[in-house]
Amino acid sequence: MRNDDLAMAVRLREEGRKEEARTALLALAERYPDDAEVACHTAWVHDSLGLEAEAVPYYERALAGDGLTPGDRLGAFTGLGSTLRVLGRVAESRALFRRALEEFPGDPGLRVFEAMALYNAGESREAVSALLKLLVEAGHVGGYERAVAYYADNLDETV
Incomplete structure (x- = not known):
């Protein structure tokens, strides 16, 4: 039942029926409060609707739990860091991006979002430096x- 309900909610989100997906995922999150995968998808649907503040506790729940694939865990780190x-x-x-990069060293997506956070922290030099290094590494x-x-x-x- 859980798997079918989750698959349906994900399908709704992918079809652009985000409010329906949100309703379904909120119900699942209530039934399965310790389910990291449900929490992750619930966070993503909130983010996709521009409900960033509402997404945060679901991202945190997802990252605190077990059961995420490495790809979903990486996505949860990226989503939460970006949302924060x-x-x-x-x-x-x-701080979250530093933690994420310990788990996923060198991940380019995490590094790009970390550079944006550096910029927002007033560390423009470090942000530009990080992005230049990524461009070099990517050729x-x-x-x-x-x-x-x-x-x-x-x-x-300069000269």
Whole structure:
């Protein structure tokens, strides 16, 4: 029953029937309060509806529990960190991204969202440096990897 109900709610969300999905997921979350997967999907549907504050406790419940696939756990970290940042809870967002990167070292998505949190914390230099390093690692600097890698650590260097 739980699996069928969860599959139906996820399908509703994917079909764009987000309010129906939210209703179904809230009912599931009430029936299965310790189910990390249900909590994760409940957080995602709230985020997709622009209900960031309501998503936070479900993300926290998902990350505190067991049973998430690595991909869903990564998604929950990314979603919660991003949501905290959007809500202006930048210090919490940065701490969460540090924790997430311990579990998923080097993940590019986490690093991009962490750079946004750095920017919001007033650490623009660190944010730009982090993004430049990501571009170099991804090979997206048109043959200028060496120069961009150097300046990623030396942004203030000018003639």
